[in-house]
Amino acid sequence: xxxxxxxxxxxxxTRGQQATLRCSPISGHTSVYWYQQALGLGLxxxxxxxxGEERNRGNFPPRFxxxxxxxxxxELNVNALELEDSALYLCASRTTxxxxxxxxxxxxxxxxx
Amino acid sequence: xxSVTQPDIHIxxxxxxxxxxxxNYSYGATPYLFWYVQSxxxxxxxxxxxFSGDTLVQGIKGFEAEFKRSQSSFNLRKPSVHWxxxxxxxxxxxxxxxxxxxxxxxx
Numbered sequence: 001x002x003x004x005x006x007x008x009x010x011x012x013x014t015r016g017q018q019a020t021l022r023c024s025p026i027s028g029h030t031s032v033y034w035y036q037q038a039l040g041l042g043l044x045x046x047x048x049x050x051x052g053e054e055r056n057r058g059n060f061p062p063r064f065x066x067x068x069x070x071x072x073x074x075e076l077n078v079n080a081l082e083l084e085d086s087a088l089y090l091c092a093s094r095t096t097x098x099x100x101x102x103x104x105x106x107x108x109x110x111x112x113x
Numbered sequence: 114x115x116s117v118t119q120p121d122i123h124i125x126x127x128x129x130x131x132x133x134x135x136x137n138y139s140y141g142a143t144p145y146l147f148w149y150v151q152s153x154x155x156x157x158x159x160x161x162x163x164f165s166g167d168t169l170v171q172g173i174k175g176f177e178a179e180f181k182r183s184q185s186s187f188n189l190r191k192p193s194v195h196w197x198x199x200x201x202x203x204x205x206x207x208x209x210x211x212x213x214x215x216x217x218x219x220x
Contacts, residue, residue, distance in 0.1 A: 004156070033208070042212040043157075043203065090156055099145045099164045102208070104156035 002026065004093050004105035012111045013081050021076040021108045025093030031055075032074040033094070033102060034066060038087040046089075049074055078110070086112045115140050119204055119211035126194050127219045134189040134214050136204030146187045147205040148178055151213075157203060163187065174198070194218055 005024045013019050025032050034046040045058040049068035057064075063079040072093075078085055088109050092102035116139045126132055138144060145164055149157035161172025168180040178189045187204060199218045204211040 035210075043210045045208065045210075048208075092157075101147050101159045101162050102157075102205075103159070104149075106154070106156045109154075 004091055004103050006089075006091050006105035006108050008108060009106070010109045010111070012113060014113050015081055015083060017081050019078045019081060019085075019110055021078075021089050021091075021110070023074045023076070023091030023093075023105060025072050025074070025091075026095075026103055029093035029095050029103070030072055031094045031096070032068055032072065033092040034074070034076050035090040035092070036060075036087045037090055037107070038084070041087075043090065047076065081112050083112050086110060115206065115209050117204055117206050117209050117211040119202075119214050121214045122212070123215045123217065125217040125219060128196050129193050132189075132191045132194045132198070132216070134202050134204075134216070136187045136189065136211055138185050138187065138204075138206045138209075140185075140206050144187075144206045146178075146180060148172065148176070148187075148189050149203045149205065150174075151201045151203065153200075160189070160202075196220065 007022045031050040033048050035043045047066050048056040052068050066076040068074045088107040090107045092104045094100050094102045118137045147162045148160040151157045160176050161170050163170045163180045171177050176191050180187050196218045201213045201215045203213050
């Protein structure tokens with residue numbers, strides 16, 4: 001089966017711009033999770049979508065937002081980019097059931113100049 | 114509050130030596146526990162998982178982990194480390210991740 005796919009692989013922006021990151025989950029997975037992995041800071045939970053609804057968000061400002069489409073793919077939007085937004089953004093998907101593991105994509109490397 | 118702690122930020126072992134990576138958690142209910150590995154520039158790959166039953170679980174790539182409820186620990190082990198095991202390892206309880214342990218392997 002195809003894994004979680006993320007696009008683009010790399011994205012270079014300047015301060016103040018907006019970035020859109022995309023994620024396609026594994027077929028049959030309805031939950032999508034977004035994480036930020038900045039250098040030396042581990043995985044920071046950003047957003048959780050399930051069945052098209054935002055279920056939870058981490059401690060990030062409102063300029064981080066997203067959505068989930070009817071086909072369960074997802075977008076992460078980051079507005080008014082700041083230098084500290086430079087990070088690897090990871091998407092994970094999971095099937096229904098709290099005991100199921102997440103399956104991760106290879107991430108989008110966002111660099112802010 | 115739920116938390117996952119990986120006390121060791123960096124660990125260096127010699128190739129062929131045994132390995133143990135520590136993970137401690139604070140969780141109200143029976144936890145679902147996972148270990149993931151991340152190679153540079155890539156996403157996380159699931160190594161193993163524990164839900165219930167036998168407290169010693171086997172995973173991929175020769176890894177195993179033992180759940181100890183009394184110690185709130187879920188340590189990852191491997192009897193003989195290979196150079197290709199150099200990576201970052203993350204322990205997770207449900208959807209909460211520890212800070213990661215970076216493993217370096219000396220030839």
